[in-house]
Amino acid sequence: MKVAQLVEYGSPLALRELADPAPEPDGVVLAVLASGICRSDWHAWHGDWGWLAGQIPLPRTLGHEIVGEVVAAGPEVRSVAVGSRVTVPFHLACGACAHCRSGHANLCDHMQALGMSRDGGYAEFVDIPNADFNCVPVPESVSSVAASAIGCRFMTAFHAISGQGRVRPGEWVAVHGAGGVGLSAVQIAAAAGASVIAIDLDPGKLALAEKQGASYTVDASETADVPAAVQELSDGGAHVSIDAVGSRTTVVNSVLSLRKGGRHVQIGLTSSEDAGQIALPIDVLTTRELSVIGSHGNPHSSYPQLLSLVDSGKLAPQDIVRQTVPLARAGQVLAEMSDFGTSGITVIDRF
Template identity: 70%
Template sequence: MKAAQIVEYGQPLQIRSLAEPTPGPDDAVLRVLASGICRSDWHAWMGDWGWLGGRVELPRTPGHELAGEVVAVGSAVRNVRIGDKVTVPFHEACGTCAYCRSGHANICDNMQALGLSHDGGYAEYAKIPTADFNCIRLPENVTPLAASAIGCRFMTAFHAVTQQGQVRAGQWLAVHGAGGVGLSAVQIAAAAGANVVAVDIDPAKLALAKQQGASHTVQATETTDVPAAVKDITQGGAHVSIDALGIRTTISNSVRSLRKTGRHVQVGLTGAEEAGEVGLPIDVITTSELTIVGSHGNPHSNYPLLLSLVDAGRLAPETLVQRTVALDQATEVLSEMSDFRTAGLTVIDRF
């Protein structure tokens, strides 16, 4: 099979011919139908996340936003069948630890990260461990393109908005960063009846945020006081603010954009400059009684609700896809991410 692999950090992916994977007893093998190119893939490509113990071993086939058709299953697999169309949470879980059993599989004690811990979706085929737990069957109306969009960024935003952010109709939500996660959060919150302010440095991305339902936008130039702008629009500050980038400035802006008793949701993981550590305005947090919460992926138990909303047409992740590419164009897209030149989602659909 063909696969695009990271063989050296920051260098062009190599298109290689590899043996097709074979399933172990608990595994399934998917024919990949669509695979998103996510900023997390860029971090892996750059060799980031050593501070998290997450630097990928090379060579590695990236790709954790995939939709596929099951073509083989292991002897112990009972619920997944050949021919099923499925998606897979990027945080593959064991299904048996205390967190999995309590509905928090997104923070599984034995987590594997698709495309990071083992080879992922930049390939014609991908092997999925613990398939009965990690393969999530797609409803009939959810296309492979939509499912690949759900794979990481949209499902991450869904958890951040609906569960960790607890966003409600009529509230103000500020979204810092109008990339894939940010645009997804805009769409999801707007569909829930929230008022959304999108913040980004790029006017084109803010235009996309408007298309996805943002009622207001703020362009973050060097001279823009972002928290003041958000507080002016919202008449006192956002009820909830999401940082989708993991950059020191956007994290601070997000916290400072809140009204008293507001909630900051941290979604974006940091890059090499921050290396997992940023300062917070702790006195503002204390005196305004702000809440700071993290948000990682989307629990397996939350997929039925998400997929039912997509199946019913109430959410439309495929509208975030701005470009589809062939496997050998993946390096080009990753390179564009280095200076934030990509817009919306880009999906590999030709292998």
């Protein structure tokens, strides 16, 4: 099979021919139909996350936003049939630990990160363990390209908005960063009945945010005090503020954008510049009684609700996909992410 592999941090991906994978006893092999190119892949490409014991071993086939057709199944698989079209959460889970049993498989004690701790979807085929638990059927009405976004960015935004952020109709939501996950958060929050303010440095991305339902946008490149702008637009501050970037500036701006009793939800992971350590305005947290909430992926148990909303047309991940590319261009897209030169979601759909 053809794969695009990371063989040296920060260097072009290597296009290689590898043996086709075989399924594990409880697993399946997918013929990959679509695979998103995510900013988390960019972090992995740079060798980030050593501070989380998360620097990926090399060589590694990246890709954790996938949709595929089941072409082989192990003898222990019971509920996933050959020929099925499925997606999988990027956080592959065991299904047996306390977190999995309580509906929080995104916190699995034995998690394997697709495209990080095991080879992923920048390939013609990928093997998925514990298929009965990890494979999620894709509705016929949802295209493979659209569904690939559900493997990470769209489902991550869904959990941040509806789960961790507990966004309610009529609330104000600020979204810092209008990349793939930020645009997803804008769309999902707007669909939930919230008024959304999108913040970014790129006017083009802010225009995309407006198309996804943002009521207002703030150009951070031209605004001296982003939190003050959000406070003014929302008549006192956001009820929920999402940081979809993971930089010192966006984290602090997000916290300071909140009204009293507000909820800051952190999606974006940091890069080597901050290495996981960002100081918070702790006195503001105290005097405004603010909450700081982490949000990682999306529990397996939340997929039925998410997919039903996509199937009904209330949510539209396909609207955030800006381009599709062949496998050979994956490395070029990663390089373009270094200066935030991409917009929306890019999907590999030709292998």
